[in-house]
Amino acid sequence: MTVVTAQRFTIAEYQRLAELGFFREDERVELIKGEVIQMTAKVTPYCVCETLLCQELIQLLLGRAMVRGQQPIIIPDHSEPEPDLTIVRNVNDNYLSSHPKASEILLLIEISNSILKYYQEVKLPLYAEAGISEYWIFNLINHRLEFYSEPCQGYKSNFDYRRSQIDLIP
Numbered sequence: 001m002t003v004v005t006a007q008r009f010t011i012a013e014y015q016r017l018a019e020l021g022f023f024r025e026d027e028r029v030e031l032i033k034g035e036v037i038q039m040t041a042k043v044t045p046y047c048v049c050e051t052l053l054c055q056e057l058i059q060l061l062l063g064r065a066m067v068r069g070q071q072p073i074i075i076p077d078h079s080e081p082e083p084d085l086t087i088v089r090n091v092n093d094n095y096l097s098s099h100p101k102a103s104e105i106l107l108l109i110e111i112s113n114s115i116l117k118y119y120q121e122v123k124l125p126l127y128a129e130a131g132i133s134e135y136w137i138f139n140l141i142n143h144r145l146e147f148y149s150e151p152c153q154g155y156k157s158n159f160d161y162r163r164s165q166i167d168l169i170p
Contacts (some may be wrong), residue, residue, distance in 0.1 A: 006034075006035065008033070008034025008035065008078060009031060009034050009035075009036065009078070010034070010077055010078060011031065011074060011076070011077060011078065011079070011080050014031040014036065014080055015080070017036075028040075028041075028082075030072070030080060030081045030082045031078065031079055031080040031081070032079050032081060032122060032123075032126065033078050033079055033126070034078035034079075039082075040113075040114050040115055043113050043114075045113055045140050046111050046113040046140065049111050049138055049140060050069065050084055050085065050111055053085055053109065053111075053138070054067060054069055054085060057085065057087060061087060063090075064090070065087050065088060065089060065090060065106055066087070066088050066089075066090055066094070066095075067085060067086075067087055068085070068086045068087075068088060068095075068100070069084065069085055070082050070083070070084060070085075071086065071099065072099045073086060073099055073100050073101070073102075073105060073108075074098065074099045074100065074101050074102075075101075075102060075126065075127075075129075075130045076101075079126060079130075080099070081123065081126070083108045083109065083110055084109055084110050084111045084138075085108075085109040085111075086100065086105055086107070086108050086109070087105070087106045087107040087108075087109075088100045088104050088105055088106060089104045089106065091104065102127075102130040102131045102132050103131070105132050105133075106133070106134065107134040107135075107136065108127060108132050108134065108135050108136070109135075109136045109137075109138065110123060110135075110136070110137050110138070111137075111138040111140065112137055112138065112139050112140060112141060113140045113141065114141070116137070116139055116141055116142075119137050120137070120146075124137075124148065124160070124161070125158060125159040125160060126159075127151070128148075128151035128152065128159035128160055128161050129151070129153075129159035130151075131151055132151065133149060133150070133151065134147075134148070134149050135148040135149075135161065136148070138169070139166075139169075140169075143168060143169045144166050144167065144168055144169060145166070145167050145168075145169050146164065146165075146166050147163075147164065147165040147166070147167070148161035148163070148164050149161055149162070149163045149164075150162035150163045
């Protein structure tokens with residue numbers, strides 16, 4: 001019997017594929033646990049939410065932290081997600097030498113207009129396992145803001161957040 005296995009990529013292999021032009025420039029993909037994942041298209045409510053959040057965060061954090069929009073982060077060795085917004089520590093080279101690692105991330109934000117389960121069931125445990133201390137999901141489907149903090153390893157070695165809170169978006 002033949003066993004079929006998926007090809008999993010390291011971050012270095014994924015970055016090399018991008019350098020070689022394997023992905024179209026307008027193609028929205030990210031690397032999650034070695035798999036190249038196609039992301040959904042941006043729709044108007046998503047774009048408005050991202051723009052307003054970015055403006056507010058930059059004003060709030062000017063000089064104290066850096067706000068990055070849809071830029072990769074590093075989760076060794078097989079994940080390079082591109083969260084919608086990431087607040088990271090200031091570093092001397094502005095992350096020219098490397099994308100931010102979990103220890104440099106202060107807050108990670110995803111905006112969901114269609115793939116809420118993906119953010120809750122795939123990305124949430126990925127971010128918790130990486131030790132990202134704060135994770136928010138702007139749930140545009142149900143008009144809620146989901147706050148997650150205190151990453152932990154839970155039942156059956158699954159990763160999760162110890163604290164969660166869900167509030168209505170006014």
